[in-house]
Amino acid sequence: QTQGQLRERLDSLEQQANRARTLLDNAEAEREAARERLAHEQEQSETQAAVTAQFADTLPEAEARVRESRLALDAARKLAAQSSQAIELSALRQRNAQNSLESLQIRHDRLKAELAGLSSIDPSALEDRREAVAAGEEVEAQLQQSLEEADSRWRELDAARAPAQQALRESEASLARTDARLSALRQLQQRLESQSKVQPWLQRHGLERLARLHPRLKIESGWEAAFEATLRERVNALELGNLSMLSALASDPPPAKISFYSGEIGAPAAPHSPSLRPLAALAHCPDAGVQAMLADMLSSCYAAESLDQAFRDRNTLPAGGLFVVREGHQVGRFSATLHAADTEAEGLLARLQEIDNLAREQRAQQMLVDDARGHAVRTESGAAEARATLESVREEHARRLRELSSLRLESQRLEQEASRLAGSRERIVSEFEDIAQQSEQFQATLAELADEFETLDAQLGETQQLAEEHQFAMEEAEADLERRREQLRQAEADARESDFAVRSTEALIERLNQATETAVAQMRAAADERSQIDSRLNDISDSDAREALQKALAGRVQAEAELGAARQRLDEVGQQLRSGDETRLAAEREQEPLRERLHALQLEEQAARLNGEQNTAQLLEASVDEAAQAALRERFAEPLPRPSWLQGEVTRLTNAITALGPVNLAALDELTQARERQGFLQAQTADLNEAITTLEDAIRKIDRETRTLLRDTYDTVNRHFGELFPRLFGGGEARLILTGEEILDAGIQVMAQPPGKRTTSIHLLSGGEKALTAIALVFSLFQINPAPFCLLDEVDAPLDDSNTERYAEMVRAMSAQTQFLFITHNKIAMEFAEQLIGVTMQEKGVSRLVAVDLEAAASFAKAA
Structure with missing residues (x-):
């Protein structure tokens, strides 16, 4: 079993070696291809670098051509704008002249209608009015003479009335x-x-x-x-x-x-x-x-x-x-x-x-009295008749004067109307002449303006053509510059891609070299392990073989684990490589908009630089002082607004200027007139303010003097009132009281307290007491400024005998300075008079005066 495991391990190692050799062969082939591709990409990168350098060298020339084209275009546009302004001014003047001609035509039609509507004055009617006025003046002169005669006659008779009345009174007195x-x-x-x-x-x-x-x-x-x-x-x-x-x-x-x-x-x-x-x-x-x-x-x-x-x-x-x-x-x-x-x-x-x-x-x-009375009556009737005649003549004179005034007014109206009509005709004819002269002037002006407009229109066409040519040239220069910039950007992009490809290929080759080295190492390790296994299979016994096999199996397991880890690391490296490629591709995709934005910013910077150069050139042409510019820069040391904002303001102001319409060439004259009017009104206002100040000072002075005079008068009258009241009442006291703080606006309250009374108001007095109080107040005023005479009408009517006697005594005492005429039915008051004048009516409706000198009557009574 150990041998079997070793055999399996050997087979596995053989397979692993085979795979390693396959991978090694593939890596070698791929590395060779990468090397070939790297050489090609390096060559292409060098070529792109040369192309980029070439494009970069031609870009300043294109930019210079663009700047020159823009300056030429600005100059052409300036000329075109000047020509356009001149044309607009000429058109405005033409419109003004045309409007003036239309106004003159309207004025001509209006004057023509006014002339047609003027009524004519009949010369015969005017002459009749003049003759009527002359006749009325003759009649008025005659009536004036009659009026003077009647007035003289009335004055003579009126002057004779007094002697006649005096003679009648003397005759009646003698008869009496x-x-x-x-x-x-x-x-x-x-x-x-x-x-x-x-x-x-x-x-x-x-x-x-x-x-x-x-x-x-x-x-x-x-x-x-x-x-x-x-x-x-x-x-x-x-x-x-x-x-x-x-x-x-x-x-x-x-x-x-x-x-x-x-x-x-x-x-x-x-x-x-x-x-x-x-x-x-x-x-x-x-x-x-x-x-x-x-x-x-x-x-x-x-x-x-x-x-x-x-x-x-x-x-x-x-x-x-x-x-x-x-x-x-x-x-x-x-x-x-x-x-x-x-x-x-x-x-x-x-x-x-x-x-x-x-x-x-x-x-x-009696005969003399009758004669005197007859003479007085005749004089009176003659005076009355003369007065009636005078009034009649005066009324007739006034009526004639009114008629004459009416005739004069009518004549003056007709003459004024005739004069007005003649003046209106002369004015209209004069205005017709003025209109004709002004029309000729405006026609000539229109002709001149039409010629000027044609000339300016031709100039505008030329300048616009020149501006179009410069525009076309600038557009071509800008297109060429943009093309060159695009070529430069493309060349730079290609160069960057070539550099990136070279770097990527070199990295790939490096990874392949590392993988090859790893595979070679693994193959060597596997070969060594296989040799060891073969040796051990040959040298060891079965038990030894089993132990060795177990060890080999353990080693194989470990090697497989290491191989799996290596494969996992290789996969991770491949994954990282793929992730890096994706990141690179994403970065390249994001790099293009940034590159375009950078290019746009470069273009804007270049345009701003060109505008700055143009503005500097315009400032130099305008001979602007550098010191003034420096002062302005120091004054506006803060960051200036952005050009886009300034361009927006320029556009807004341009639109506002356009919205204002044609330029009013008479605005300066109107402004001057308005300022003159303002100065005149300010002068008038200053005069009015000065007049108001003067009036206020005068009013204050008058109020001050009036206040002093009124206070003195009030004190004097109050003192006299307090002295005369006890004389009339036999005691008591009276005074005047001001009912306000300001004497000019205050009222006056009369406080009177007769002896034995404590009244608080004059309304609580009886009628006689009120009459005596009023007499005391009036006589107090007489103490300040005595009147030539004083008429008292039944003042003593509500008085009893004692008060009447005191009243009469005071009248007699004050008669040293003032002549008193008093009407009375009281015998006590009559006793104090110096002369009595009675009115009798012996015949119904006929009043007669009977005068008695009391001193003379008393002397006559004593003599009799």
């Missing part, structure tokens, strides 16, 4: 005085007659209606006392037709002396000495019988101018004759009597003469 004197004398005469002792006796005998002598006598002025002293009781003699009737009355004698006379014409009186003047000659009577009777009564009485004359001529008197002087003294040849009033009835003839004279004077004055 005469009436008063006459009435007093008549009352005195009637009283004396009624108090006569013989009056009852006369009434008893029915003789009271007999005519008396003195009313029938007309005595020369100044001789009344002489006749009264001579005639004595015969002055009141009663006319009795038959004196013999007195014998029947002898049984009932009168209580006092009484005389009767008869009006019968008796024998003529004895002649007098021509040197003597009979006293009877100084009396006149229309009744011849009475005149004869009077001559008989005074037959022995003669008139003498004075006592001296009477005493001097008394010797010329006849027997029983008497000289009577004006004063009533009597001088006879041997006697003299001095006359004196011994009774109240003395002065009858003088009184009667005065009554007669006053009656005549009254009639005369």
Whole structure:
């Protein structure tokens, strides 16, 4: 069995050796093929390296051609852009000119329609209006003259009203005085007659209606006392037709002396000495019988101018004759009597003469009053008529003025309308000329712009053609550069693949060498083991063979295990090799996009470099200062944005500029005008602010001065109010209270407390107390600035007598500075007045004034 195992082991070793030799042969063959492939790949790698170097050498030249093409393309595009901008500007100017022409045409049509719509003014109507205005002006001049005459007439009559009224008042006053004197004398005469002792006796005998002598006598002025002293009781003699009737009355004698006379014409009186003047000659009577009777009564009485004359001529008197002087003294040849009033009835003839004279004077004055009243009425009616005439003329003048104004306005309107129409026609014609001139200018401009547009269009075509050529050349250069770069990339890829293949083949050969060495080692080990087994089979016994076999079997098991481990390691190495190949293939697959990305980055870097060079060239062409660039670089030391972001911003700004539309060439002028307008408005605003400041200062100054003046006035009025109130009320106190902090906005509250009251508001006072408080306040204001006059209308109506007296006393005290006119029905107030003016209505609807000077009336009353 040991031998069998050894045999099996030998067979196994033989098989293993055979497999090893097979593997060794296969590895040798594969290694030989790998060596041949390695030589080929090394040769190909060298060739690819040479091709790559060749392509790398031609790439800068292609890149230079691309840069030159791009610079030429940029220059051509710049020229094309300039030409395009010039064409757009020319097109814009053409559009503006065309729009201006269309606007001019629209304006022309509008003006044509406006000219057609202008109405015409009839010259005859305008001339008629002018003639009407001229006629109206003549009428107005005449009415103006009439108005001036009427006004002058009214002023004359109105000026005459006052003298007429004054004359009427004077005549009425004189008449009133005469009436008063006459009435007093008549009352005195009637009283004396009624108090006569013989009056009852006369009434008893029915003789009271007999005519008396003195009313029938007309005595020369100044001789009344002489006749009264001579005639004595015969002055009141009663006319009795038959004196013999007195014998029947002898049984009932009168209580006092009484005389009767008869009006019968008796024998003529004895002649007098021509040197003597009979006293009877100084009396006149229309009744011849009475005149004869009077001559008989005074037959022995003669008139003498004075006592001296009477005493001097008394010797010329006849027997029983008497000289009577004006004063009533009597001088006879041997006697003299001095006359004196011994009774109240003395002065009858003088009184009667005065009554007669006053009656005549009254009639005369009444006539004067009537004349004055008539004159005043005529003056008043004349003034009223003149006023009515003036108003009528004024109304007519105003009406004519309105008509004339209307005519003038209508004429002015027509003239203005005609002037406006003429101006409009002239303006339209002028605008037509301007439109024609501007149209010609715009037509010429359009023609010039059309020529310019054609020229610029041709230039644009040339520049675009040049740009296209440069574009085509740049595209060809870029395509050639891209082709060369692609060839370079392909050559580099092929070179890398060749290098990788060489490295892979060398690694394979190395692995094959290692596998061959391993297989050779295993074969040697197997051969050694087989030799040992054969030797042992030959040398050992069965037992030894069995032990050896067991050992051999154990060794075989171990060798098989080692072989299995080696095979496992070989499989692992093969697996690792396959995994490495897969990793290599995956890396090669991932390497291609990275290679393309690297190539794109290289292209972008090259484009950026070209753009930098172009920008540098443009900066040099623009003569940009290096120092300024350095300052900008220092200023913007931070990392600049990415070119892609900048390109996006450029695109965005370009789109925004495109969206803005055509360039407004008048924007600078409009901006200048707007800035000028802004400056003007700012200046106006500054002026307004300055004016506001000035006004505010003035208002503050006025408020300050007003506040001071108002405070002083308030204090003064309050002080006077506090002084006058106790004078009117006989005590108490009053004051003014401001109802606010600011005096300019504060109200004023009147606090009045009459004696014995503690009122807190003026509303709690009675009507009379309120009236007196108001009077005190008004008079307090008068203390500051006295008025020329003051009119008080029944202020004392609610006052009692004591308050009225205090009120009247204060009015009289303040009349030293102010003239007071007060209307009152109170007698106490009237007593304090200096002159009363009453209004009477003797006839219905006719009011008359009656003025009384109280001082003059009091003097007259005392004199009477």
